[in-house]
Every structure is written in C-alpha cells, then in structure tokens.
Amino acid sequence: MASFGMKVIRGVFGAAEHVAPRLSGRAAFELFCRTPNVKSLSDGERRAVERASAFMAEARHHRLKTRTDCVAVHEFRPEPGTESRGTVLVIHGWRSRTEYMRALIEGFRGAGYKVVSLDLPGHGHSIGRHLNMVNAVDAARVAGEWFGPFAAVVGHSFGGAIAANAVAASVKGMPPLKAQKLVLIAAPSSLPAIFDEFSNRLNVGPRSRVAMADRVKHLSGRPLNEFTGDRQLAAASLPTLIVHAPDDREVHADHAKRYAGAGEHVHLHWADGLGHRRILADRDVVARAVGFVTGQRESTLH
Secondary structure: OOOHHHHHHHHHHHHHHHHOHHHHHHHHHHHHHEOOOOOOOOHHHHHHHHHOHHHHHOOEEEEEEOOOOEEEEEEEOOOOOOOOOEEEEEEOOOOOOHHHHHHHHHHHHHOOEEEEEEEOOOOOOOOOOEOOHHHHHHHHHHHHHHHOOEEEEEEEOHHHHHHHHHHOOOOOOOOOOOEEEEEEEOOOOEHHHHHHHHHHHHOOOHHHHHHHHHHHHHHHOOOHHHOEHHHHHHHHOOOEEEEEOOOOOOOOOHHHHHHHOOOOOEEEEEOOOOOOOHHHHOHHHHHHHHHHHHOOOHHHOO
16 A cells, blocks of 8 residues: 555645646656655665675775756775776666666776776766656766776666667767767666656646656657667667576666667676666676676677
C-alpha cells in the first residue's frame, strides 16, 4: 500500500491537472530532478563508502566548474607496471557515486587505463540537489575538456543514458563528447518512458505531462521524444557494448533491446541473474567490459 505521503502527492497532482496543468507540470519536473540528500545514507550505503575509503585515497581529486554546478572528478592512475592505453570516463547512476563503481574502475586500471570517474551533480562529492540530462551532459562535457578524448565512456544506469546523450550531442549548444567506444550497463534507453513511469507513479495527468515535456525542450533545445537511445547510438555510430540483466527490476530489459536495435555496431550481452546493482561488481561483467574496450574479446560479442 502506498504511503500516506505518496497518497497526498498523487491527490495534489490529480487535482492540479484540472486547475493548473502548466504549474503542475513544472512542479512534477522539478520533483523528477530532485536528488537524494547525499548525507542521508542508508547503513549499507555508509558501509560501502567506508570500505572504499582506501581506494578513494589513491585518486587525485578535482573540482570542475560547469555552466550551473561544481562537480567532483576522481582521477585514478593505471596500475604500476601496466602499459598505458589511454583514459576511460566512468559515470555512475542515480543515487550512486564513484565508490560504488570500484570494481569497474579497478578493472580498467589493471588493464593500463587511467580512469576518470565523475560524481554527478547532487551525488557523491559533488554539490547540489538537482540533476537532469542537461546538467549531467554538461558535467560530462567539462570532464572531456579536462581529461579527454577518451578510449571509452562507461556508464551504469542513468550514467549510461548520460554517456549516450553526451557522445550523440543530444543537448543543443554542447559538442559531442569525444570517445572511441561506449559501455552501457543496466542503462535506460528512453527518457520519454522514464517520464511516463514517473508520471504514472505520481498521478501526473496528460496536460501536466505536456508541460513537463515543454520544460525538457526549453532546457535542452530538443523535444522529449528525441531522447531515445536507439536514435542516439545510431547517430553516434560508436562501437558499443550493452550489458543488462533480464531480471533487472529498476530498468526493464526492453531498454537494452532498444539500444541493440541501433545497428550492427551495438553488441548486447545478457548478464543473467545479476539485477540492477549486483551487475556492477560481477567479475565476468567487468572482464567483458574491459575486454570490449581493449578489443581482446570483441569478436565474441556478436
């Protein structure tokens, strides 16, 4: 049963649909972009951050100014004795942070890559309480200006969607993020579908949804229906690995299928039984991602 607070929110949006749909839509969009308080970690999240403290101490930490925010970027040098292969940009998902991307970062470091991990606005060591596709792509853009071009961009969950949008230059006025390859893990491929799920949950009506879409166009310069992964990957035409679990309850497997429909340059791997978050720490997933970027296992992915 829905909580009392959720019932109140659904009731407010249901009533506002009839009397003030534009105001309701703008309010819904702002709520959609509101990030969790980074100081309010669960016990499990706090333990994960504490376990990663020594790992984080190995990085050089930077603060970069974007158009609207100040974001933290963590620079991990390759493991000593490995052949230098270039730089990989890692982007975490919603309610995540660099510490949770540790297995992937260590995998790429061990293969000779410098890894630059971005804490998105309102997450990890970055400031703010507001995240949308525009300020996220802007954060990736700034990371690219400082540390790019990249051998690959690796994104998990919403971070994967950000990576696809960044390389495809989906936000007007921002150049494409320069990268040779993409790895998208448990990533959503359709912003319209995400908006629909959010609106259904909060009882946001059709006229209010139009106002939400108008806000997207105002900020990004493009209509909401253009923010789909198959369109972006087809336009970018970069070799791309999609890794997804069929049992993912947060991002449905249909999103992976949509990405895979972008063309023959997109390879899809099903990571059975790994859900949405366990997939990040799986050794085979890490090895597959690293192998795809190095080119060592690319022939096995068709």
